[in-house]
Amino acid sequence: MTGFAIKRILKGIFTVWCIWTIVFFLVRLTGDPTDWLVEDGASTTYVEQLRQQLHVDEPLHIQYIESLKDLLTGNLGYSRQYKKDVILLYKERLPQTLKLALPSLLLGAVFGVALGTVAAIKHDSFADKTVRVVTVVFHTLPNFCLGIIMILFFSLTLRWFPSAGSATWKSYIMPMLTLASGPTATIARLTRNSLVNTMTNEYIDGARMKGVSEINVIIRHGLRNSLSPVVTRIGMQIGTIIGGSAVVENVFSWPGMGQLLVTAAKNRDFQVVQLGVLIIATTVTIAHILIDLSHGWLDPRVREQVK
Amino acid sequence: MDNILEVRNLRTYYHTRTRTVPAVDGVDFTLKPKEILGLVGESGCGKTTVARSVVGLINRRNTKIESGEILFKGQELNGMDSHRLCGIRGKGISMIFQDPFVSLSPVYTVFSQIYEVMKAHDPEITKAQARGRIIELLQNVGIPSPELRLDDYPFQLSGGMQQRVMIAIALANNPDILIADEPTTALDVTVQAQVLDLLLQLRDRYEMAMILISHNLAVVASICDRVCVMYGGVVVEEASVYDIFDHPMHPYTKGLMASIPSISGDRKEELFSIKGNVEVIEPPVTCCRFCKRCERATEECRLSEPPLVEVGPGHKVRCFNRDRED
Amino acid sequence: MEDRTDVLLEVDHIRKDFVQKAKKTRTNRKGKVTVKAVDDVSFTIRPGEALGLIGESGCGKTTVSRVVMNLIRPTEGKIIFKGTEVTKHNIMEFRRSVQMVFQDPYASLDPKMSIREIVEEPLRVHTKLSKKDMDAVVIPVLERIGLSREDLDKFPHEFSGGQRQRIGIARALVTKPDLLVCDEPVSALDVSIQASILNLFKTLQQDLGLAYLFISHDMSVERHMADRIAVMYLGRIVELAETDELFSNTLHPYTMALMKSIPVPDPRQKLTREYLKGEPPSPISPPSGCPFHERCAFATEKCSQERPEFLDVGGGHCVACHNWAAIREGK
Numbered sequence: 001m002t003g004f005a006i007k008r009i010l011k012g013i014f015t016v017w018c019i020w021t022i023v024f025f026l027v028r029l030t031g032d033p034t035d036w037l038v039e040d041g042a043s044t045t046y047v048e049q050l051r052q053q054l055h056v057d058e059p060l061h062i063q064y065i066e067s068l069k070d071l072l073t074g075n076l077g078y079s080r081q082y083k084k085d086v087i088l089l090y091k092e093r094l095p096q097t098l099k100l101a102l103p104s105l106l107l108g109a110v111f112g113v114a115l116g117t118v119a120a121i122k123h124d125s126f127a128d129k130t131v132r133v134v135t136v137v138f139h140t141l142p143n144f145c146l147g148i149i150m151i152l153f154f155s156l157t158l159r160w161f162p163s164a165g166s167a168t169w170k171s172y173i174m175p176m177l178t179l180a181s182g183p184t185a186t187i188a189r190l191t192r193n194s195l196v197n198t199m200t201n202e203y204i205d206g207a208r209m210k211g212v213s214e215i216n217v218i219i220r221h222g223l224r225n226s227l228s229p230v231v232t233r234i235g236m237q238i239g240t241i242i243g244g245s246a247v248v249e250n251v252f253s254w255p256g257m258g259q260l261l262v263t264a265a266k267n268r269d270f271q272v273v274q275l276g277v278l279i280i281a282t283t284v285t286i287a288h289i290l291i292d293l294s295h296g297w298l299d300p301r302v303r304e305q306v307k
Numbered sequence: 308m309d310n311i312l313e314v315r316n317l318r319t320y321y322h323t324r325t326r327t328v329p330a331v332d333g334v335d336f337t338l339k340p341k342e343i344l345g346l347v348g349e350s351g352c353g354k355t356t357v358a359r360s361v362v363g364l365i366n367r368r369n370t371k372i373e374s375g376e377i378l379f380k381g382q383e384l385n386g387m388d389s390h391r392l393c394g395i396r397g398k399g400i401s402m403i404f405q406d407p408f409v410s411l412s413p414v415y416t417v418f419s420q421i422y423e424v425m426k427a428h429d430p431e432i433t434k435a436q437a438r439g440r441i442i443e444l445l446q447n448v449g450i451p452s453p454e455l456r457l458d459d460y461p462f463q464l465s466g467g468m469q470q471r472v473m474i475a476i477a478l479a480n481n482p483d484i485l486i487a488d489e490p491t492t493a494l495d496v497t498v499q500a501q502v503l504d505l506l507l508q509l510r511d512r513y514e515m516a517m518i519l520i521s522h523n524l525a526v527v528a529s530i531c532d533r534v535c536v537m538y539g540g541v542v543v544e545e546a547s548v549y550d551i552f553d554h555p556m557h558p559y560t561k562g563l564m565a566s567i568p569s570i571s572g573d574r575k576e577e578l579f580s581i582k583g584n585v586e587v588i589e590p591p592v593t594c595c596r597f598c599k600r601c602e603r604a605t606e607e608c609r610l611s612e613p614p615l616v617e618v619g620p621g622h623k624v625r626c627f628n629r630d631r632e633d
Numbered sequence: 634m635e636d637r638t639d640v641l642l643e644v645d646h647i648r649k650d651f652v653q654k655a656k657k658t659r660t661n662r663k664g665k666v667t668v669k670a671v672d673d674v675s676f677t678i679r680p681g682e683a684l685g686l687i688g689e690s691g692c693g694k695t696t697v698s699r700v701v702m703n704l705i706r707p708t709e710g711k712i713i714f715k716g717t718e719v720t721k722h723n724i725m726e727f728r729r730s731v732q733m734v735f736q737d738p739y740a741s742l743d744p745k746m747s748i749r750e751i752v753e754e755p756l757r758v759h760t761k762l763s764k765k766d767m768d769a770v771v772i773p774v775l776e777r778i779g780l781s782r783e784d785l786d787k788f789p790h791e792f793s794g795g796q797r798q799r800i801g802i803a804r805a806l807v808t809k810p811d812l813l814v815c816d817e818p819v820s821a822l823d824v825s826i827q828a829s830i831l832n833l834f835k836t837l838q839q840d841l842g843l844a845y846l847f848i849s850h851d852m853s854v855e856r857h858m859a860d861r862i863a864v865m866y867l868g869r870i871v872e873l874a875e876t877d878e879l880f881s882n883t884l885h886p887y888t889m890a891l892m893k894s895i896p897v898p899d900p901r902q903k904l905t906r907e908y909l910k911g912e913p914p915s916p917i918s919p920p921s922g923c924p925f926h927e928r929c930a931f932a933t934e935k936c937s938q939e940r941p942e943f944l945d946v947g948g949g950h951c952v953a954c955h956n957w958a959a960i961r962e963g964k
Contacts, residue, residue: 124368202410205364210424210476211397214389220423221412300414300460349823465912466690495689495850500894500908522823525896548900566828568857570895574876578857580829584793 008292012285019281020071020274024064027270032056054080067274077271081264086275090257094279096166097249097256101241104176108183108241109234113223115184116191116230121218123196131192135185143244147178147251164253175252179244183237190233194226201225228298235291239284310378311483311516312338312361317375319353319360320590329590330356330370332540335615338484343510343517345531345548347524349563351585353540354520358486360385361518362400363392380483398428401477405489407469411461417445417472418457424479444475447512449505467498474505478513485510488520503530524563528552533621536560539588539596542615546622556624558601595627603628640716641844642678642701642731642812647671647710649696653917668916670696671707672868675943678812683838683845685859685876687852687891691913693868694848698816701846702733715811729759732805736817738797742789748775748800749785755808770807777840778803778833795826802833812844819854831857852895856880861949864888867924868916870943874950884952884960886929923955931956 032051051057055066070076076086119131138146154174155163161170198204199222207221208214246258253259257276264272296303319331331353338344346354359365361377361384377384379399384392396402404410412420421441425432438457445453448471461469470490477485487506491499507530510517521527527534527548534551536544536559544557555561565579583600595601598608607627615625649671671693678684688694700707703719712719719727732755735741742751752771756762762770772782778799789797798818805813815834819827831854837843847858855862856876863873864885872885883889890909911928914920920927926936935955943953946961954960 202404202406203412205402206404206410206473206476207412207423208364209362209396209402211393211395211427212423213393213427224414225412298414300416301462304460304463349825467912495912496852496894497689497890497909498912500896501910503896504908523896524824525898528898528900529896529902531900552898552900563824564898566825567898568828568831568853570853570856570880570892570897574856577832577835578828580832581825584795584826585823 004296005289005293008289012289015285016278016281020278021064023274023277024067025060027265027268027273028056028060028063030268032268071278076275079264079269079272081267081269081272086271089260089272090275090279093255093257093260096254097242097245097258099166100172100175100179100248100254100256101238101245103172104179105183105234105237105241107176107180108187108237111180112184112187112234113191113230115188117195117218117223119188119192120195120199120222123192128192131188135189138181138185139189141181143178143182143247144251146181147174147248150174150178151251166254171252175248175254178251179241179248182240182244183234186237186240187230187233191226191230194229195222198222198226224298228295231294231298232291235287235294238287239280242280242283309339310337311340311380313376313378314357314361315376315378317357317360317377318373319356319365319370319375320373321356321370323369326587327589328587329540329592331360332590332592334375334537334540334542336535336542336545338516338518340483340516341510341514342533343507343519343531345527345534346518346520346537347522347527347534348537349522349585351587352537354537355488357537358402358488358518358520362396362402362486363387363389364402394428397424397477397482398480399482400484400486401480401482402486402488403470403473403477403490406493407466407473408461408493410473411469413461416458416460417464420461420472421445421476421479424476428480440479441475444479445472447509448472448475448478449501450475466494467501470494470498470502471505474502474509478509478515481513482515484516484518486518486520489522490519491526492521492523499526506530524567536563539585541596541625542623543597543625544623545615546619550619550622554622556618556622556629557597557626558603558628559597595625639679640677641680641682641714642846643713644674644676644697644701645711645713646673646675647697647700647707647712648673649693649700649705650708666917669868669919670916671700673710673943674865674868674870675710676863676870676873678844678846680811681838681842681844682861683834683847683859685855685862686846686848686865687850687855687862688865689850689891689913691916692865693916694865695816697865698733698814698846698848702731702814703727725759729755729808730810731812731814732808732810734798734801734805734813734815734818737821738794738801739821741801742797744789747786747788748780751789751800752803752807755804759808771803774803774806777837778806793826794822795830798822798826798830799833802830802837806837806841810843812846814846814848816848817850818847820849820851827854834858852892864891867913867919869924869953870951871925871954872950872952874952875948878948878950882950882961884946884950884957885954886931886956886960887925890928923953931960 055063079086079089082089115131119128122128151163151174154160161174165171204217204221207217212220245256246262248254249256249258250262261273261276264276315335317331317334318329321328321330334357336344346357348354356365360372363384365372372385375385379395384395418441421444422434422437425437441457442453445456450456450468450471461472464472490506491502494502503526506517519527519531531548533547534545535542536551536557538559544551544555544560551560555564562579562581566581568578581600586599588596592612594610595604595608595613598604601608605628613625613627615623617623618629648669651668651670653666653668674697676684686694686697699705701712703712703724714727714730717723749771752775753767756767756770775781775784780796780799780803789800792800819830822830834845838845845858847855849855859876861873861875862879863870864887865871866887872879872888879888883892894908909928914924914927922938923936923941926932929936933956939955941953941955943951945951946957
């Protein structure tokens with residue numbers, strides 16, 4: 001198992017490096033950042049000076065090697081736009097995003113599994129059909145759409161929740177619901193299908209024939225054996241949620257990392273974009289490693305294979 | 308009390324969107340303590356549905372027990388609330404299934420699967436108390452060095468060992484009845500012989516009655532005391548194992564026996580084969596269910612269903628032409 | 634050796650290894666093990682003869698059928714058909730002459746194809762017949778196996794298991810093969826249906842002079858169908874003889890155990906207590922010497938050290954056992 005974990009972590013580091021490299025070249029394809037940083041009519045010498053300062057005058061491969069060195073030494077750069085060290089910038093913004101993303105993920109997981117289980121047990125009933133229809137709606141509705149609808153309805157018409165900012169607990173409700181809607185729907189559908197499938201297995205009847213009560217049959221044997229794909233999907237939702245937060249934070253003017261990233265990309269603030277992507281890539285990669293390890297924990301057959 | 312299980316006029320129908328399939332359509336049988344009763348027939352004859360109806364293991368969404376009494380030690384099981392039924396499953400009546408690989412939960416160890424059935428009927432029992440009993444059980448079902456097997460998962464065991472674990476689970480609470488649904492069909496012949504012998508020995512050791520469901524007449528002949536032959540959801544012939552093999556009376560029973568290639572005696576060029584296929588007849592049934600495939604069917608057979616008639620001590624046949632020689 | 638002209642198919646010392654992942658250890662750095670699924674198997678089939686291949690699950694009988702069909706390449710050895718070795722140059726001709734019938738009549742027919750398409754498919758591959766000519770071939774074949782012209786445009790789900798198996802046989806017959814490889818063709822069927830399919834196989838053998846490689850786990854089915862029977866254990870043939878000879882003069886202890894284990898439909902013949910103990914060893918780490926010696930009642934010191942050769946002990950009765958002579962004396 002340890003060998004498997006180490007191998008998996010090394011693969012993860014490689015993935016993150018690949019993503020970082022791609023992003024490095026992608027942002028530089030968008031053009032020269034100095035265009036945004038200097039005012040119109042600035043002298044060419046000033047522009048040249050700035051270009052040297054930013055190292056954008058050097059050939060790309062030299063820039064790449066320099067950046068890689070900086071990355072490894074922890075010198076991640078300086079945001080021209082915010083006039084701040086990027087690490088400090090993310091120290092402010094990241095917690096804001098996490099405050100939103102983590103509860104949303106939890107909400108999605110708990111509600112998703114609960115709804116999926118109910119739908120599966122009452123399979124083909126009215127409750128099941130309702131869950132199926134509602135989840136399709138939330139699955140297909142884009143975050144920004146749902147966000148705007150909520151603002152229109154709950155903030156502007158009913159005046160229950162504020163439409164922007166992160167001042168009170170009330171500010172959390174709408175962005176969290178928006179962010180959790182997609183994952184809840186996905187997880188609910190998957191849990192339902194997986195559980196319906198598991199419940200047709202003969203070992204379910206085997207458990208019933210032991211005299212185990214139906215609720216314990218569902219939890220101990222049904223859910224336990226359906227969980228592998230569900231856990232995978234929950235882990236993958238981390239990517240969806242962080243990606244979604246870029247949109248949701250903009251809709252609700254939430255001062256988080258997503259909002260920062262969008263502005264930085266617009267302004268060719270390379271260092272900010274690069275660190276942002278690095279953080280997201282690392283988080284998603286770690287999530288995937290945890291998913292893989294959880295399979296070993298959930299399923300003895302997987303444990304046997306990786307031994 | 309004479310009979311440990313009495314089933315009277317059991318009807319279990321399976322409903323699809325377009326039609327009703329009478330999987331079991333009026334089955335009566337009794338089971339005495341320590342008796343091994345064989346339910347034999349081809350796929351679709353209703354033998355498994357009978358067993359599943361007895362313990363309430365039917366898919367309630369599309370299957371319904373339409374009528375019937377299922378008396379286990381005098382208690383009515385049909386319509387019993389699920390809490391009391393859970394108290395009987397795994398303690399009064401246990402069941403083992405055809406394919407042990409899919410009937411054992413894949414993610415739990417041998418120990419925890421057996422512990423679960425003990426715990427379900429004795430919430431006080433601790434793992435330490437159970438351990439000794441589980442090792443003894445595994446020994447009784449013929450698992451070598453059981454201490455080493457306790458922490459194995461089902462996929463680490465061979466098919467024969469898995470079926471033995473299944474049997475250990477079924478016996479953990481000393482049941483009065485063991486229902487074995489095709490217990491050896493998924494196993495190799497040499498392992499089948501081991502498991503059949505084990506079931507016979509366990510019947511004596513645990514003093515339990517057994518219902519053996521099988522499509523294989525030879526398996527039934529080798530361990531059963533009494534046999535019910537089923538066709539189209541009803542019992543067509545019931546007799547002691549000797550009577551049924553010595554003097555089969557129903558044309559279906561005779562046909563089944565003639566269609567098995569034999570392992571001894573002369574090699575036949577051609578086997579007897581029952582013409583046609585099993586057909587679903589929707590209720591109400593107004594003919595003999597076997598008449599379309601029967602060589603001796605008469606007009607009477609096409610107009611009304613023959614009753615199950617006692618023709619000798621404990622020998623019952625459902626056929627109008629039972630006395631005709633052919 | 635037999636007269637070559639009298640041999641339809643010769644399987645010559647085939648071996649098939651599968652490489653499996655295993656735990657990496659100091660002695661096994663690559664973490665791979667070789668499983669000998671089939672180990673040095675040879676037999677011949679004469680024209681019009683049914684050769685039965687029997688054994689328990691995991692003994693390699695299905696692998697043999699797949700090697701014979703050239704669906705997988707053997708690691709060693711060759712398949713000789715009508716005197717010529719089967720290579721990729723003459724594989725099409727071979728495939729026309731050797732057809733296969735599968736175990737599961739539900740899984741082996743494509744549910745989206747009509748009976749006409751299913752049965753015509755081998756013709757489309759092997760011939761350039763027009764649509765009309767194809768009907769002229771297909772309809773007699775369907776009638777021969779007990780279906781009719783009206784069934785041509787139906788789909789598999791409209792038929793019962795037994796009828797589907799007949800369709801599978803029809804598909805195998807349209808190219809007028811010399812040999813049918815049947816892998817457990819009746820084990821998924823009910824007894825009454827099984828009898829009619831076995832009768833059909835017998836009739837086809839008599840009428841068309843078909844030869845069979847008939848694979849089964851059921852001794853009584855083999856006894857009914859096969860002219861000669863080969864018994865496999867752990868990837869090897871341990872005994873091969875004419876059917877009547879095999880039953881009346883069994884020489885290998887495994888064959889004897891197999892026969893004793895079969896329950897008989899006679900309540901007076903109570904269950905044997907002489908069944909084999911234990912289960913077949915894993916082909917990943919087969920025992921030394923004779924692969925059966927650990928479970929064998931006749932095993933001697935020699936059996937655990939030396940692998941017995943597969944010998945013809947007279948009249949084409951071949952056996953791989955050190956003690957065959959003693960066993961024959963003891964009878």
